[in-house]
Amino acid sequence: MEEEFLLIEPDSRTLSPRGLELVGEAAGDLGDRVGPELTRYQVELRTDPHTCLKEADDQIRATRTAAARAAARLGLRIASTGTPVLGRTDPVPITPGTRYARSAAHFRALDDEQTVCACHIHVGLPDPRDAVHVSNRLRPWLPALTALSANSPFEGGRDTGYASWRTMTWGRWPVSGPPPYFESPAHFDDLVGTLLEAEALIDRGGLYWDIRPSHHLPTIEVRVADAALTPHDTLLLAAVVRALTATALTALRAAEPAPRPAPELLRAACWRAARDGLAGHGIDPLTGRLEPQTALVERLLHTITPALRRHEDLDLVREQWQRLRTEGSGADRQRAAFRGRTDTHDVVDFVISATCAL
Known part of the structure; x- marks a missing residue:
């Protein structure tokens, strides 16, 4: 797992450009599990590979706590939110490095919108050549995953009206959003090669699709x-x-055809999930019908129940899903923090506190 965090000045609650300092301060405890991001407002934390979620949970908490303590030694805080609640300064301060400099020169003001934070999940595959076929089978569930994980309603001191404003900012990039349906690994390689030749990418690390075969890991x-x-x-x-x-691998081994929603419907469903999150209706990308988003997530959970049971994760997921049904998504909880005094400073304080919550 890879988690990205914003650095916050606790008095003003604005962003701090001291990301490299925090990486150095936290490296004693975290080693190479902490690193910089494109902008100096951010850092990335990584876990080791895990097969047991209890062990992963312990490391997630320990890693966040170590980074928060390192930030505190520098007079800073870390915040886990998809977008900065309060404003940033444009152009953003770019982390030194050849690749980041190339990105800034090539994509220009788009890099100013990279002050957004994501959570990336890597899953190991027995045969990495299966990655594109797994991607095909995961595509229809992207809207449900977007709603489930929405945690970026505020940006620049205002409520955007979206549960995941980060999702919308990513849509401006030339290779982003839901990936295409790939006919084969060769189709994937040919398309990426064409995008590189067309200079829509500077390298394979710039594939910003919502699902991708990792370019450096068998995941x-x-x-x-x-x-x-x-x-x-x-x-x-x-x-x-x-x-x-x-579940996708099981279907692949059984030679079941992958669902193939129309790209236009899938994109529209992802937009609706980003706008309304769990609180509203979503679009079923296979039918185009509006349904309560919670019902679409329930369908996802029903589909993966056999795999959850095999992994011994079913009770955990049921418990956490019920918690979200009660408390709301991260976006819902940020808005609840704002409603108390209608002060975005309270939202920042809430996010800082929740980042390392037990």
């Missing part, structure tokens, strides 16, 4: 989620994505 990487507000939210997402991947 499928699910990148659709906002940074998770709490460790509980990260764990739920990891359990669901792992079970989805296992």
